[in-house]
Amino acid sequence: MNPVSYVLDRHPALVIDGALATELERRGCDLNDDLWSAKILLEQPEIIKQVHLEYFQAGADCAITASYQASLEGFQRRGLIEKEAIDLIQKSVRLALEARDEFWTEPANRPGRPKPFVAASVGPYGAFLADGSEYRGNYGLSEKDLMDFHRPRMRALIEAGADILACETIPSLTEAKAIARLLREFPSISAWLSFSARDERHISEGQRFAESVEELENHPQIAAIGINCTSPKFIPSLIGEAKRVTEKPVLVYPNSGETYNAEKNDWNGDPVLESFGWQAREWYGAGARLIGGCCRTTPDDIGVIAGWARSSRLAQKRTESKRDNVTNN
């Protein structure tokens, strides 16, 4: 049983957490670095744990680890030896597990919600390049090259005890297929696979989102498929695209709607006007079942999502629709 079905068998929706980097910056961490939040793993690990705790308190059912931009090659470039690099990648999982256990030890935190789980972030090859290519793709690498890049980190994250892999912000179908094929080398773990998108229908590199989802549909280890780090304005249509071709739960955790400027390492534009957390109800209505936020979203946003996602009315509705399904069959 993977943690996604465990939660969705018992609750109407699964609440994903929000941005890690944004919260680290709010606490004074300087992320202007090729290693991004992974740099804080080296320098201020306690703060990462604090942010995970804050998201659990806000209502998140899972913590996505600070390994998005962590890679063996990236750390080795910074002078770490292989063993140290692996240890640092695994530390991202340990921090999230510690935060989860601390949170769950307190009985007052438990009523009405499942035990949270740890989703180990597997960022795309483009995140290692640190030039914004996770929103473009077109790396010019083969499926095999990409498998070789992802293999050591994936192994390290699994060995550190992650509950599931969050393969996220994937811009290209070639990379998604490489990850899917690599997963078969680690048959005990499940994963979610989340693309970045350029518009209502296409993932960042340009392939149709629906076709990309279809390619992954029969993979037994993929527990959910969807979109993250994409503007909320494209999300309802993308959910519709996915729902046409998949039986798997659909996940969405868009960014705030601002766009990333890789040269300046900054965000431009205005966030969506309507509250992010309330807007997310529309995504539930469109059929998404795992819902959270990516860059520039906050524990407050996640708190709003958890609020409506755990309301008794939503649970009631779900029971009714299950009953209807049974009657119709």
Ligand SMILES: [Zn+2]
């Ligand atoms: Zn993001």
